[in-house]
Amino acid sequence: MTRRSPRGHLVGGYGLAALAVLLFLAFSLALPDTFPTRANVSSILSNQSIPALLALGATVPIATGRFDLSLGYGLGLAHVLVMYLVVDAGTPWPLACLAVVAGGGLAGVLNGIVVEFARIDSLIATLGTGSIMYAVTGRLTGGGRIVPGPQGLPSSFTALFDARFLGLPLPAFYVLAAAAxxxxVLERLPFGRYLYVTGSSPRAAAVLGIPTRRYSVAAFAASGLVTGFAGVLLAAQQEVGNPSVGLDYLLPAFVGALLGSTTVRPGRANAAGTLVAVTVLAVGLAGIGQLGADFWATPLFNGGTLLLAVGLAGYAARRRLRTRAPADAPPPPVAAGSSPRPPARP
Incomplete structure (x- = not known):
């Protein structure tokens, strides 16, 4: 088998990061008075923090070969539930936030159970559970919005999104922390390796003794936790409970996660790649917005990028399999109580 050249490895691994830099330079030249400014960079970091968190959440199930389509519905339910607990139920906001994040993790566990133990395809299962979440959201709001009273929300709660640290929006540091x-977890711990083996070859994972169902459920739980936290941030940002807002974030999340699997570690979902992909999307959307594009340009950009991301992800995975050297393949497992067979003499 042929190995990839160092140049090809650099292009495949870091070409998307170079594209982000080129896009920023291109828009800076086209919009020198508004784009390369601190205010614009701060706005991009703030506005794209929630899509970035959801993309990171979607990355974990994708690593196991599953998809969580309930992300958008879960985001809508989480942010409405925070508003309901704080505004209508009078719950202290720290307790309400903890309850919602824990509830997101529980919803993720239920997703994993439905997928792994009911043996329902993840796309169908999470679409069904997401519809149930949307129904619960409508039940909480009665089809309307949850609006705070005249005193508004506690300033300490809204500061979760509005505060700044080192001159930058605080949500940007949430994203960096989540990505780190x-x-x-994915690159340095056995848990991440087991997730990747489960996603690449469930049969091989079973032969190696990896409890694939358990790790798949854990992946959905992690996705649910991130979604719950993103819902808390969305409530702090919007300061109103809108039952239909979550679905707008579903497509950008999957675009970021799938496009991220084509860079840094091409052929598999990874946190660094997702972060790079989200940066490309954020710069692109901000640039076309400032150029005065019509309202339909954003969904066109997201949809076209999603198709490109899926195609590139499949190509990267196939190329990774074709170019993998035999020496890189793991040795076959040895049964307990036996010794490895010595190599045959020539």
Whole structure:
């Protein structure tokens, strides 16, 4: 088998990061007075923090070969539930936030159980559970919005989104922290390796003794936790409970996660790649918005990028399999109580 050249490895691994830089330079030249400014960069970091978190959440199930389509519905339910607990039920906001994040993790566990133990395809299962979440959201709001009273929401709660740290929006640091944790888990811990083996070859994972169902459920639980936290941030940002807002974030989340699997570690979902992909999307959307594009340009950009991301992800995975050197393949498992067979003499 042929190995990839160092140049090809650099292009495949870091070409998307280079594209992000080129896009920023191109828009800066086209819009020198508005785009390369601190205010614009701050706005991009703030506005794209929630899509970035959801993309990181979607990355974990994708690593196991599953898809969580309930992300958008879960985001809508989480942010409405925070508003309901704080505004209507009078719950202290820290307790309400903890309850919602924990509830997101529980919803993820239920998703994993439905997928793994009921043996329902993840696309269909999470679409069904997402519809149920949407129904619960409508039940909480009665089809309307949850609006705070004259005193508004506690300033300490809205500061979760509005505050700044080191001159940058605080949500940007949430994204960096989530990406760092996810990178360590996926790339440096056995848990991440088991997720990748489960996603690439469930049969091989079973032969190696990996409890694939357990790790798949854990992946959905992690996705639910991230979604719950993103819902808390969305409530702090909008300061109103809108039952239909979550679905707008579903497509960008999957675009970021799938496009991210084509860079840094091409052929598999990874946190660093997702972060790079989200950066490309954020710069692109901000640029076309400032150029005065019509309202339909955003869904066109997201949809076209999604198709490109899926195609590139499949190509990267196939190329990774074709170019993998035999020496890189793991040795076959050895049964307990036996010794490896010595190599045959020539």
């Amino acid at each position: 944790v996810l990178w360590v």
